[in-house]
Amino acid sequence: MSSVTITREIDARGSYCPGPLMELIRGLKTAAEGEVIAVISSDPGSKTDIPLWVEKSGNELLTVEPLADGAARFIVRKHLRK
Amino acid sequence: MRVQVAIVGGGVGGTLIANRLRHLLHGDARHETNITVYDAHGIHTYQPGWLYVPFARQDPEKLLRPEARLLQQGITLLSGHAGNVQRILPAEKRLLTADGELHGFDYLVLATGSRNAPEDVPGFAEGADHFYSEEASRRLQEKLAHFAGGRIITGVASVPYRCPPAPLEFTFMLEADLRERGLREQTELHYVFPINRPFPIQPVSDFVAPLLEERGITVHTFFNVEAIDPARRIVSSMEGEELPYDLLVLAPPHKGQDVIAASGLGDRDGWIPTDRATLRVKGYEEANIFAVGDATDLPVSKSGSAAHYQGHVVAETIAADVQHRPLQHQYHGRVACFLETGHGQATFLWFDYEHPPKPPKPRRLWHLEKAALNTFYWQLIPPARI
Structure with a gap:
């Protein structure tokens, strides 16, 4: 992960509506090809929702880091659909 | 020296903060504080009512009230060019309006909402x-x-x-x-x-x-x-x-308003980076600049309800500071709203950063409560009665 620069981090802990996945989509929407965004979620559902969407939308999940408070940090690279 | 509180935007957040703050100020503090609401249109809209317009169940004219009628006596409303803020200059603590005037402030609330994009x-x-x-x-x-x-x-x-x-x-x-x-x-x-x-x-x-x-x-x-x-x-x-x-x-x-982007205060979509608890604008924490409602980048619903709860926090914080008993009130992510499920039924959603929503099964009761809020909004929310 040392070569990855995260250009934007969204703290979506405690976000139930619109929720962490919507926050990630919002962040990626304005990102450029190759840009890396992080979203922090305390919602256990994110562990399935986020990887599912990232795959379906053609983006790339680089890593999921567990945090001390039980939340997780999802690091995603933007890819434009060809 | 008089204290200047500038509130940009006369929607749910801006109107509630102006009225609540005026109510919380007493004695000399009340007399020495100017509260000014800047709103180019000067008209307050109850936006949730638009949902019913396509079905001809709501007259859109009835969703409008002059902002001046919603503000308590003693609060200044600037509208038209005079209320049309073109630039926010946070370092100088001044606002530039479309009539070319510069207005100084000691406290600034950005309640500029969002726009369709x-x-x-x-x-x-x-x-x-x-x-x-x-x-x-x-x-x-x-x-x-x-x-x-x-x-x-x-x-x-x-x-x-x-x-x-x-x-x-x-x-x-x-x-x-x-x-x-x-x-x-x-x-x-x-x-x-x-x-x-x-x-x-x-x-x-x-x-x-x-x-x-x-x-x-x-x-x-x-x-x-x-x-x-x-x-x-x-x-x-x-x-x-x-x-x-x-x-x-x-x-x-949706995007943030153009004035936010033009003033260099927004992210790429014009949302204002805002502290999730203090509601202070990030990067200007010491400058008494706050943001509420749709205008923020907070991970909560863009809704009148969020603006309402945030508005109380900001009004209490400014009132405490003006009256020399500084106390930062905290926003805990509270949002409450109804969800219509058709056939005269609805459910009720209530949650904050720490408490996930546990919506009850749809019932007629919640539908009637939503209808009551649509009717009594004007008497309850802008005057900050709840």
Whole structure:
């Protein structure tokens, strides 16, 4: 992960509506090809929702880091659909 | 020396803060504090009412009140050019208005809301309808009145958008309306949503999904609108799906107001980076600059309810500071709202950063409470009675 620069981090802990996945989509929407965004979620559902969407939308999940408070940090690279 | 409190925006947040702050100031503090609301239009709109306009159940004129009538005596309202803030100069603690005047402030509240940004999705302006403005909801009323059957797609074009339940509520109301008009048999209904369930909150999705199925509404999840082709009448998603339509009703893309971007205060979409607890604008924590409501980048619903709870926090914090007993009040992420599920029923959502929503099963009671709020909004929320 040392070569990855995260250009934007969204703290979506405690976000139930619109929720962490919507926050990630919002962040990626304005990102450029190759840009890396992080979203922090305390919602256990994110562990399935986020990887599912990232795959379906053609983006790339680089890593999921567990945090001390039980939340997780999802690091995603933007890819434009060809 | 007089204290200047500048509030930019006369929506739910701005109006409530002005009135609540005036109420919280006593004695000399009240006499020595100028509260000024800057609002170019000078008209306050109850936006949740637009949902009912396409079905001709709400007169849009009745959703408007002059802002001046909602503000307590002693609060200054600047409207027209004088209230049209062109630049916010946080380092100088001044605002520039369209009449060329510079206004100094000691405390600044940015309650500028959001704007519809149809230009963000190619083809949206020509190919889609919505109910997120008076004009658009009137236009949709006309289209629905002349609709004789076909394929309707409802849902969300892009995130974030105002009032997350509204597209789902619209879909349920549309289904009931078509049934009443004898058009349901001739109409195919489809609902598109950005994530993998029909509503962000799982327990709500759990009871909404069977209702959608029961009413013959096909749900397309993981559908983030990328483009609309008005000539071919096709909407396509970032995820690679294409759907044909006869009528397309989507929550439009949203952005922060231009003045935020022009003043260099917003992120790429013009949302103001805001501390999730103190509601102070990030980067200006010591400058007494706050942001509330839709204008912020907070991970909570863009809704009047969020602005309402945030407004109380900001008013209390400023009132404490002005009266030399500084105390930073905290926003805990509170939002409360109703979700109509059609057939005269609704559920109630209440949550904050620490407490997930536990929505009760849809009942008539919640529908009646929502109707009561729509009626008594003017007496309750802008005057900060609750």
